[in-house]
Amino acid sequence: LDKLFTPLTVGTTTLPNRVLMAPLTRLRSREPGDVPVPLMAEYYAQRVGAGLIIAEATQISPQGKGYAGAPGIYSEEQVRAWQTITDAVHAKGGRIALQLWHVGRVSHTSLQPDGEAPVAPSAIAAKTNATLRADDGSPVRVPASTPRALETAELADLIEDYRRATDNARRAGFDYVEIHAAHGYLLHQFLASESNRRTDQYGGSIENRARLALEVVDAVVGEWDADHVGIRISPIGVFNGLSEVGAEDDAFYLVEQLARRKLAFLHVSEPDWAGGPAYTDAFRQGLRARYPGVIVAAGGYTAEKAETLIAAGLIDAAAFGRPYIANPDLAERFAAGAELNAPRPEFFYTTGAEGYTDYPTMAA
Numbered sequence: 001l002d003k004l005f006t007p008l009t010v011g012t013t014t015l016p017n018r019v020l021m022a023p024l025t026r027l028r029s030r031e032p033g034d035v036p037v038p039l040m041a042e043y044y045a046q047r048v049g050a051g052l053i054i055a056e057a058t059q060i061s062p063q064g065k066g067y068a069g070a071p072g073i074y075s076e077e078q079v080r081a082w083q084t085i086t087d088a089v090h091a092k093g094g095r096i097a098l099q100l101w102h103v104g105r106v107s108h109t110s111l112q113p114d115g116e117a118p119v120a121p122s123a124i125a126a127k128t129n130a131t132l133r134a135d136d137g138s139p140v141r142v143p144a145s146t147p148r149a150l151e152t153a154e155l156a157d158l159i160e161d162y163r164r165a166t167d168n169a170r171r172a173g174f175d176y177v178e179i180h181a182a183h184g185y186l187l188h189q190f191l192a193s194e195s196n197r198r199t200d201q202y203g204g205s206i207e208n209r210a211r212l213a214l215e216v217v218d219a220v221v222g223e224w225d226a227d228h229v230g231i232r233i234s235p236i237g238v239f240n241g242l243s244e245v246g247a248e249d250d251a252f253y254l255v256e257q258l259a260r261r262k263l264a265f266l267h268v269s270e271p272d273w274a275g276g277p278a279y280t281d282a283f284r285q286g287l288r289a290r291y292p293g294v295i296v297a298a299g300g301y302t303a304e305k306a307e308t309l310i311a312a313g314l315i316d317a318a319a320f321g322r323p324y325i326a327n328p329d330l331a332e333r334f335a336a337g338a339e340l341n342a343p344r345p346e347f348f349y350t351t352g353a354e355g356y357t358d359y360p361t362m363a364a
């Protein structure tokens with residue numbers, strides 16, 4: 001496993017290893033206000049052995065919320081709360097990015113400002129659930145509400161929300177931002193023809209369907225710079241009721257356009273962790289041929305799979321989700337060839353310390 005433990009330069013920062021912590025929704029933030037809580041600083045600081053921590057999906061506006069307990073990055077109170085988290089991670093020598101999120105149609109009227117309908121490229125309901133919070137703090141899954149289609153004139157304000165969120169994340173001390181364009185959320189809803197039936201310049205051809213994601217990338221890069229910006233995509237998979245199985249040409253177009261932006265990293269979430277088809281070597285070769293920059297892969301990876309694909313030059317790093325939930329010292333365990341703790345899914349989306357900050361390290 002030597003490839004996994006060789007440094008990797010991402011933008012202007014060199015990561016000490018290629019074992020990244022994937023963005024993981026954990027729903028521990030305080031409502032009302034979508035404010036990170038102090039327990040989150042302990043949780044992230046426990047995991048500083050990761051070459052880079054990509055913190056959980058964080059909504060850029062109240063409208064971008066689809067899960068009760070998910071944090072925001074649109075208010076000063078949230079910025080201050082995130083600052084304590086990035087300080088805790090940096091104090092222990094770690095690096096941390098924030099994933100900028102707008103759920104689009106994967107939401108519910110009860111989570112939306114003034115009980116409004118969620119917004120999306122078209123008024124097509126997602127075949128998936130949104131998540132509310134019961135009085136005891138436990139998650140309650142409800143069918144996503146039918147969205148309203150965004151007016152063309154509203155898109156400039158949406159792009160401004162991403163720009164402002166980027167400024168807030170930089171002020172909160174993050175080392176990077178990662179634009180969430182994967183998993184059936186807003187930017188992915190625009191990319192996929194199944195969810196995007198628009199007849200304006202944001203719908204129809206893949207050039208039009210990719211337009212919003214690329215305008216968001218350009219606004220975020222314009223606010224910070226390319227060395228501090230990544231993007232997560234989930235090509236040819238099935239996520240949150242959205243299927244792009246077979247849409248390889250769409251994926252290749254998007255990746256070519258992203259390569260021109262010379263971002264810090266491209267993060268690809270592979271579908272087989274969520275029941276979709278596994279990537280073929282041909283598809284991986286196709287991605288690499290179009291994207292010479294840093295590629296981070298994710299989706300049910302093991303250390304061995306990551307090592308093999310890094311050695312083959314098809315990826316540069318891997319992000320680990322559920323293993324990092326259960327193993328704060330995952331990178332150290334990989335290096336030592338140690339056994340891994342098993343995750344306890346019953347605590348993935350609850351509100352307390354149990355199943356969050358109480359997983360033991362090897363030393364324990």
Ligand SMILES: C=C(C(=O)O)c1ccccc1
Pocket residue numbers: 025057067182183
């Ligand atoms: C932000 C998520 C994603 O990217 O899939 C998410 C949200 C809730 C539960 C699991 C994952």
